[in-house]
Amino acid sequence: MPVGRAPGSNQYRTRSRANQMRPSPALMDQATQTSPTPTKCSDISIPVGPPDWSHGKHPDRQTKLRMAKLNVPPVVLERLVQDPDSSVRTKLAVIDRIPPAILELLAHDQDDNVRWLVASRLDCPPIAMERLAQDPDYGVRTQIARNSKCPPQVLQLMVHDPDQVVRQRVARHPNCTADLLAQLLQDEHPEVRWLASHHPHLPRATLAMWQLAGGT
Secondary structure (H helix, E strand, O other): OOOOOOOOOOOOOOOHHHHOOOOOHHHHHHHHOOOOOOOOHHHOOOOOOOOOHHHOOOOOHHHHHHHHHOOOOHHHHHHHHOOOOHHHHHHHOOOOOOOHHHHHHHOOOOOHHHHHHHHHOOOOOHHHHHHHOOOOOHHHHHHHHHOOOOOHHHHHHHOOOOOHHHHHHHHHOOOOOHHHHHHHOOOOOHHHHHHHHOOOOOOHHHHHHHHHOOOO
16 A cells, blocks of 8 residues: 555654764664674783773773773673763673673663663664663663564554654554554554554555544
């Protein structure tokens, strides 16, 4: 069914607050694109510090930032997840091939930007996605709803999201199922209903019944 333009919409208008307090474009690109082969520890000279620096407790901030970008053992990453410096945890959230267990820990980070970056990753684990789909921050939930790898069971958690922009993203998601679309046809917001009614996964029979019942 051809997709038109939603009545009264500005081509799926979005809210400016979704872009507020978000990471830089460079970090966004790192989170959503495949990075080059990660740097090995042997390729970078790290200053020698106290005996426990290898556990992620080096006192120098620049050293910790470099450690966050290295292909280091999980025990070091686990220490860096707890680092009080949010810039260290931000760097950690965008490194390539990070273990799923570390992403699950970062999904609970106190910094909205760190959680936003985790939500943007295509390799975000399902458990972390479930957590972030119920995040208190609107922007984080929107990123999960935009993540192309978001499975139907996680989209289900956002069908009744309090923010209509999140529900619009769910209604447009390529993994949205017929059952979820049927629920979205009953949404209180007209744009959400319109998007659901034009989704390619919505059965024609369901659409016809909705229209006969006066759906708009």
